[in-house]
Amino acid sequence: MSSARQIITYEQLHSLWLRWQAMSPRPPLDRWLKQHAAGWRRHQGEPMPMAVSDAMIQAVRYMQLACALEAVQRQGANIDWMTWDDTWQPDDSDQLSRNNFWYWIHQRCEGRWRVPQDWNSGSRKQCFIDFQERAMSNPLSPEWMLWHGLRPQWLPLLQQRAERSRWSDMDLQRFVEQQSARPPLWLRINTSESPETILPQLLDAGIQADIRNGTLCAQGGNGLQQSEPYKAGKVEIQDLASQQLSNMVAARKGDKVWDCCAGAGGKTLAIASRMEQKGVVVATDLHQFKLDELKRRAKRASYLNIRTFTWDAEAPLRLPAEVARQQGFDWVLIDAPCTASGTWRRNADARWRFDASDSAEMEALQQKILNNACAAVRKGGHMVYATCSWQLSENEEAVATFLANHPEFALESQQMVGAPQQDADCMFVAKMTRMA
Numbered sequence: 001m002s003s004a005r006q007i008i009t010y011e012q013l014h015s016l017w018l019r020w021q022a023m024s025p026r027p028p029l030d031r032w033l034k035q036h037a038a039g040w041r042r043h044q045g046e047p048m049p050m051a052v053s054d055a056m057i058q059a060v061r062y063m064q065l066a067c068a069l070e071a072v073q074r075q076g077a078n079i080d081w082m083t084w085d086d087t088w089q090p091d092d093s094d095q096l097s098r099n100n101f102w103y104w105i106h107q108r109c110e111g112r113w114r115v116p117q118d119w120n121s122g123s124r125k126q127c128f129i130d131f132q133e134r135a136m137s138n139p140l141s142p143e144w145m146l147w148h149g150l151r152p153q154w155l156p157l158l159q160q161r162a163e164r165s166r167w168s169d170m171d172l173q174r175f176v177e178q179q180s181a182r183p184p185l186w187l188r189i190n191t192s193e194s195p196e197t198i199l200p201q202l203l204d205a206g207i208q209a210d211i212r213n214g215t216l217c218a219q220g221g222n223g224l225q226q227s228e229p230y231k232a233g234k235v236e237i238q239d240l241a242s243q244q245l246s247n248m249v250a251a252r253k254g255d256k257v258w259d260c261c262a263g264a265g266g267k268t269l270a271i272a273s274r275m276e277q278k279g280v281v282v283a284t285d286l287h288q289f290k291l292d293e294l295k296r297r298a299k300r301a302s303y304l305n306i307r308t309f310t311w312d313a314e315a316p317l318r319l320p321a322e323v324a325r326q327q328g329f330d331w332v333l334i335d336a337p338c339t340a341s342g343t344w345r346r347n348a349d350a351r352w353r354f355d356a357s358d359s360a361e362m363e364a365l366q367q368k369i370l371n372n373a374c375a376a377v378r379k380g381g382h383m384v385y386a387t388c389s390w391q392l393s394e395n396e397e398a399v400a401t402f403l404a405n406h407p408e409f410a411l412e413s414q415q416m417v418g419a420p421q422q423d424a425d426c427m428f429v430a431k432m433t434r435m436a
Ligand SMILES: C[S@@+](CC[C@H](N)C(=O)[O-])C[C@H]1O[C@@H](n2cnc3c(N)ncnc32)[C@H](O)[C@@H]1O
Pocket: 260, 261, 262, 263, 264, 265, 266, 267, 268, 284, 285, 286, 287, 290, 311, 312, 313, 314, 335, 336, 337, 338, 388
């Protein structure tokens, strides 16, 4: 594999797959592929072919489907998929032979890698065609879920979401179908320039970009971070749902804002961009290394009014003097740690770490953060609670539990943003106001 133009074979992909599988603990595939691509560039002197990362992402997305197809090939189509799914585990894909695994993945995504000439024939081909036909003619069936890389057991949870958010059947179908593809790379503009002004600058830098619904987006990130608009801090990568969520914090010039789970600052920067350097944004997180990245990004965008320090949610925050003087922040954003089920389109492997029956610990952490952050909201101020998950338990139910214990807060609004209406991640956002 010494040239980007060289054709990748499934044997080569499999050795890469085994290397990732052997990692302990196994890092998120996306991050691992980025590191691998950097190593590739260093050793080969040219970029890693897109086909390699595409194939790895498709393999992880459809590894349960590969197991299901293998089961049909061996036992026939008469399988109770809900029972089968109950005992299926991600490691089961290791039981498939290298050929069979990559055969099914190749069929599902019409892979752009080299396979033996006589591969695509015989009973396996027929088994695949029959499965596809059954899946596609039965939307919302277990086989249809498997076809889109989702566990059949998640269907009732998704149906609850659809009912709660008044998604039509078509919306729900679109949501599931969207899981088979990454959303584009949405960009947020940090300056007062318009998308129409920045677009030609991106195109000149060789970035495939366009404007959708008034927002810039790029197809893939290759070269974006080396482009002039990015290096000059004019644009930030931020998913469309995340941009909408940040907009719920309608901070004005001079406001005091606390982004209490700020991470690397995606939302912090979006909020600061509207404050014209007036007022203060306090950004905290459990992890200092994330805040270090936030500081780098803030510097690139020339935001001088962001302060960072660690906070672990074990107790209420000691308010900075100028915030204490006004008895709390005008806005507190809790972008809570969550199962991140709304980001599976970008982080294909995250779905296999999701266990809906084991979310008590996460929900307890979300309540702890809500309970300890709310003390920092001034009377009349607002608290925005958000997750990038779609289950009710981390969202509407979490908000209801909090409000039952805190009658001093009133719910202003709560909604899902992004997918399925938009080609984006799927996030939840609730706005509450402190009344007393
Ligand atoms: C959804 S992420 C935040 C993403 C970030 N707001 C952004 O826009 O990039 C949740 C964050 O909560 C942080 N976190 C997890 N447990 C925490 C705790 N006990 N106290 C404070 N922050 C915590 C994580 O480190 C993570 O950065």
